[in-house]
Amino acid sequence: MAKTKLISPHGSDELKVLLLEGKERDAELKRAEGLPKIVMTTRETGDLIMLGIGGFTPLEGFMGKADWKGVCQDMKLSNGVFWPIPVTLSHDKKLDAGAEVCLVSGETNEIMGTMKVTESYQIDKDFECKHVFGTTETEHPGVQKVMAQKDWNLAGPVKVLSESYFPKEFKGIYQRPAESRKIFEEKGWKTIAALQLRNPMHRSHEYLAKIAVEVSDGIYIHQLVGKLKPGDIPADVRVKCIDTLVENYFDKERVVQGGYPLDMRYAGPREGLLHAVFRQNFGCTHMIIGRDHAGVGNYYGPFDAQEIFHNLWDGALECKMLPIDWTFWCYKCGGMASMKTCPHAKEDRLFLSGTALRKALSEGGEVPAEFSRTEVLAILREYYAGLKDDEKVEVKLHGHATGDAKVDKKK
Amino acid sequence: MAKTKLISPHGSDELKVLLLEGKERDAELKRAEGLPKIVMTTRETGDLIMLGIGGFTPLEGFMGKADWKGVCQDMKLSNGVFWPIPVTLSHDKKLDAGAEVCLVSGETNEIMGTMKVTESYQIDKDFECKHVFGTTETEHPGVQKVMAQKDWNLAGPVKVLSESYFPKEFKGIYQRPAESRKIFEEKGWKTIAALQLRNPMHRSHEYLAKIAVEVSDGIYIHQLVGKLKPGDIPADVRVKCIDTLVENYFDKERVVQGGYPLDMRYAGPREGLLHAVFRQNFGCTHMIIGRDHAGVGNYYGPFDAQEIFHNLWDGALECKMLPIDWTFWCYKCGGMASMKTCPHAKEDRLFLSGTALRKALSEGGEVPAEFSRTEVLAILREYYAGLKDDEKVEVKLHGHATGDAKVDKKK
Numbered sequence: 177m178a179k180t181k182l183i184s185p186h187g188s189d190e191l192k193v194l195l196l197e198g199k200e201r202d203a204e205l206k207r208a209e210g211l212p213k214i215v216m217t218t219r220e221t222g223d224l225i226m227l228g229i230g231g232f233t234p235l236e237g238f239m240g241k242a243d244w245k246g247v248c249q250d251m252k253l254s255n256g257v258f259w260p261i262p263v264t265l266s267h268d269k270k271l272d273a274g275a276e277v278c279l280v281s282g283e284t285n286e287i288m289g290t291m292k293v294t295e296s297y298q299i300d301k302d303f304e305c306k307h308v309f310g311t312t313e314t315e316h317p318g319v320q321k322v323m324a325q326k327d328w329n330l331a332g333p334v335k336v337l338s339e340s341y342f343p344k345e346f347k348g349i350y351q352r353p354a355e356s357r358k359i360f361e362e363k364g365w366k367t368i369a370a371l372q373l374r375n376p377m378h379r380s381h382e383y384l385a386k387i388a389v390e391v392s393d394g395i396y397i398h399q400l401v402g403k404l405k406p407g408d409i410p411a412d413v414r415v416k417c418i419d420t421l422v423e424n425y426f427d428k429e430r431v432v433q434g435g436y437p438l439d440m441r442y443a444g445p446r447e448g449l450l451h452a453v454f455r456q457n458f459g460c461t462h463m464i465i466g467r468d469h470a471g472v473g474n475y476y477g478p479f480d481a482q483e484i485f486h487n488l489w490d491g492a493l494e495c496k497m498l499p500i501d502w503t504f505w506c507y508k509c510g511g512m513a514s515m516k517t518c519p520h521a522k523e524d525r526l527f528l529s530g531t532a533l534r535k536a537l538s539e540g541g542e543v544p545a546e547f548s549r550t551e552v553l554a555i556l557r558e559y560y561a562g563l564k565d566d567e568k569v570e571v572k573l574h575g576h577a578t579g580d581a582k583v584d585k586k587k
Numbered sequence: 588m589a590k591t592k593l594i595s596p597h598g599s600d601e602l603k604v605l606l607l608e609g610k611e612r613d614a615e616l617k618r619a620e621g622l623p624k625i626v627m628t629t630r631e632t633g634d635l636i637m638l639g640i641g642g643f644t645p646l647e648g649f650m651g652k653a654d655w656k657g658v659c660q661d662m663k664l665s666n667g668v669f670w671p672i673p674v675t676l677s678h679d680k681k682l683d684a685g686a687e688v689c690l691v692s693g694e695t696n697e698i699m700g701t702m703k704v705t706e707s708y709q710i711d712k713d714f715e716c717k718h719v720f721g722t723t724e725t726e727h728p729g730v731q732k733v734m735a736q737k738d739w740n741l742a743g744p745v746k747v748l749s750e751s752y753f754p755k756e757f758k759g760i761y762q763r764p765a766e767s768r769k770i771f772e773e774k775g776w777k778t779i780a781a782l783q784l785r786n787p788m789h790r791s792h793e794y795l796a797k798i799a800v801e802v803s804d805g806i807y808i809h810q811l812v813g814k815l816k817p818g819d820i821p822a823d824v825r826v827k828c829i830d831t832l833v834e835n836y837f838d839k840e841r842v843v844q845g846g847y848p849l850d851m852r853y854a855g856p857r858e859g860l861l862h863a864v865f866r867q868n869f870g871c872t873h874m875i876i877g878r879d880h881a882g883v884g885n886y887y888g889p890f891d892a893q894e895i896f897h898n899l900w901d902g903a904l905e906c907k908m909l910p911i912d913w914t915f916w917c918y919k920c921g922g923m924a925s926m927k928t929c930p931h932a933k934e935d936r937l938f939l940s941g942t943a944l945r946k947a948l949s950e951g952g953e954v955p956a957e958f959s960r961t962e963v964l965a966i967l968r969e970y971y972a973g974l975k976d977d978e979k980v981e982v983k984l985h986g987h988a989t990g991d992a993k994v995d996k997k998k
Contacts, residue, residue, distance in 0.1 A: 386924070386928045387798060387801050387802065389927050389928050390798050390911055390912070390925060390927060390928060391798065391802055391909065391911070424930075425920060425930065426928070426930060427926075427927060427928060427929065427930045428930065430927055430928070498802065500801055500802075501801070509836060510956070510957070511922045511923055512922055513797070514801060515838075516800050516801060516838060516841055517797045517800050517801060517837070517838060517841070518838065519835075519836065519837055519838045519839065545921070546921070
């Protein structure tokens with residue numbers, strides 16, 4: 177039998193790591209200090225770090241116009257490689273080709289990298305938003321960010337000089353693709369499913385993860401530690417929730433946890449595809465796509481993100497989708513179930529809207545253990561207790577309302 | 588996107604159906620009546636029917652010596668096609684090549700088919716048993732049947748004239764591969780997992796089936812309606828158990844039921860492979876392999892049947908294994924789980940030995956609903972109530988003991 181070999185990175189035989197280290201980094205950093213500064217948003221900074229650690233293999237920098245247009249329109253780079261979402265850098269003026277610039281984080285003022293400009297171009301933002309988000313409505317938090325971009329996009333290969341605060345602030349969670357790959361190799365895993373998380377992990381997420389464990393060698397619980405929309409639960413709280421869940425309810429040998437530095441774009445289906453692309457770079461063979469993956473509000477149908485995977489051309493993407501239906505506890509089934517496995521009525525199922533959960537957690541109401549493990553609820557209660565009243569208002573669990581609380585339903 | 592197409596039959600572009608119908612059958616039946624009779628065992632009769640309906644595609648009849656030896660030793664027919672278990676016909680004397688014979692069921696005396704003998708040969712039964720069953724001990728019910736074979740094997744292409752009592756006695760359950768394929772096609776299913784059943788369906792089987800539903804388009808609950816070892820639960824009772832389970836706990840749209848006419852061989856790993864081969868012929872892309880698949884007593888390690896799939900050569904078998912670990916209810920998990928997903932202690936898990944279950948069912952003891960659905964238990968209680976005392980002794984649930992009953996454990 178052939179020796180176990182991990183899945184190749186996307187569109188490349190090896191990870192394209194653009195992060196410099198040691199002396200090479202020192203020299204480039206010194207050089208950067210003398211270059212004109214471009215200030216990046218958190219989304220651009222997150223993208224740059226992903227370029228640095230090889231999470232965006234095979235990209236070598238921010239996209240030029242041909243790539244941008246191909247990606248928006250056909251999900252295809254100009255070299256034919258599949259890519260679902262533009263990775264671009266904006267600036268308020270045109271720069272000449274050949275210009276060298278220093279890339280600075282607008283959040284921390286740290287020098288993050290350098291770029292050799294190959295192209296400055298203007299884009300039709302409506303065109304991008306329509307293709308990528310399916311909407312141009314500025315209430316959409318992803319559209320908002322695109323519309324707020326400056327007038328020019330700068331393209332070119334990058335050298336990355338820092339991973340910002342992520343390695344320190346999310347120590348033990350933040351991970352490079354080379355690190356997760358090493359762990360998978362050491363474990364001898366061949367089939368690995370990735371679970372995308374940006375919300376606290378309740379029993380429905382646990383169920384997704386456990387189905388994946390049943391049918392794969394292991395699960396990669398891969399959490400977003402970049403920026404969400406205002407009011408979402410912060411990453412450190414979410415990390416604690418996952419930790420306690422893994423500690424108490426998983427075979428730890430079957431779970432690897434990791435965090436990645438991107439901002440949410442809330443691009444729904446397109447972002448689901450991007451999630452699979454970079455999970456492949458992290459070494460995963462499967463990407464779990466559940467209900468309303470990477471969605472927000474009611475912009476996407478609950479299973480649009482599954483549908484889009486079915487419509488890719490052959491060979492577009494090696495990492496396969498593991499589609500799972502809408503999951504919940506069913507009192508008649510006497511267990512976790514999904515719309516695919518449970519035949520019972522709505523009244524037999526436990527649904528909790530974000531509003532009801534928020535209210536219960538912040539006002540001390542009961543939340544059934546069939547919705548969320550008591551250990552997880554305790555952490556969330558503590559977090560809500562520490563919030564000021566005006567901070568509580570914005571907190572939302574999901575874009576789609578999931579029905580009313582049924583906290584008094586007994587088994 | 589390419590139109591949905593079912594998996595091809597094993598080693599062939601189309602089903603090899605050797606069953607004659609209509610006028611062609613009438614003529615061959617008339618001819619058969621004048622031919623020398625070969626009386627078949629139930630195992631041979633079941634094999635012949637499978638040959639007839641295309642379940643054993645690409646075989647064209649009972650195997651000759653080269654195929655027999657290749658299958659025993661290397662799981663390979665002489666033409667290189669993968670095949671894991673001999674399909675042979677025994678007789679008490681040698682017949683000349685070219686002889687035409689009439690194949691008769693020893694159970695019903697019905698004429699089942701005809702064969703044109705191409706070869707008569709003797710076999711080393713120990714060699715067959717060692718390779719296929721891993722043992723020559725005659726307590727093994729599969730070994731017993733091989734050892735009871737007559738001195739000669741007859742090989743040759745067959746024409747099949749009857750499906751015996753299966754279509755009538757198991758109306759609505761017994762199915763030809765062309766029928767299940769038609770159903771799958773009409774449903775537009777692409778990925779279909781087969782669940783092999785020869786025991787009543789308890790919650791652990793339900794859990795296997797539901798995992799498969801979560802990750803595939805649907806499940807084919809494919810039940811053996813041929814002969815088991817003495818004391819096992821008869822097929823009609825098992826059919827009733829499955830019916831009530833599907834009726835009450837499954838989305839019926841995701842389930843297709845079928846029955847097949849083979850005897851159990853109890854060949855463990857080798858039989859697991861045969862199960863996958865003929866499930867592919869029935870249109871399935873995946874074969875669920877759980878704990879002690881097709882095992883008996885302690886002849887096989889609990890996951891030997893999963894191991895053997897990993898060791899096949901590339902391209903041997905298109906139908907893939909869906910391996911699932913030992914499953915049970917865990918009180919701490921608060922749900923069904925497996926050794927892969929549950930981190931808790933033995934005491935937290937609900938195990939019931941065959942002996943304990945039998946005792947509880949026949950003497951009216953309690954069986955937890957977490958082990959088996961009340962609707963299923965009611966059917967089994969009724970069956971046990973109708974048995975004479977001496978019939979109860981032999982009834983066994985599983986080969987491997989699974990620990991003691993824990994009927995008083997509360998959630």
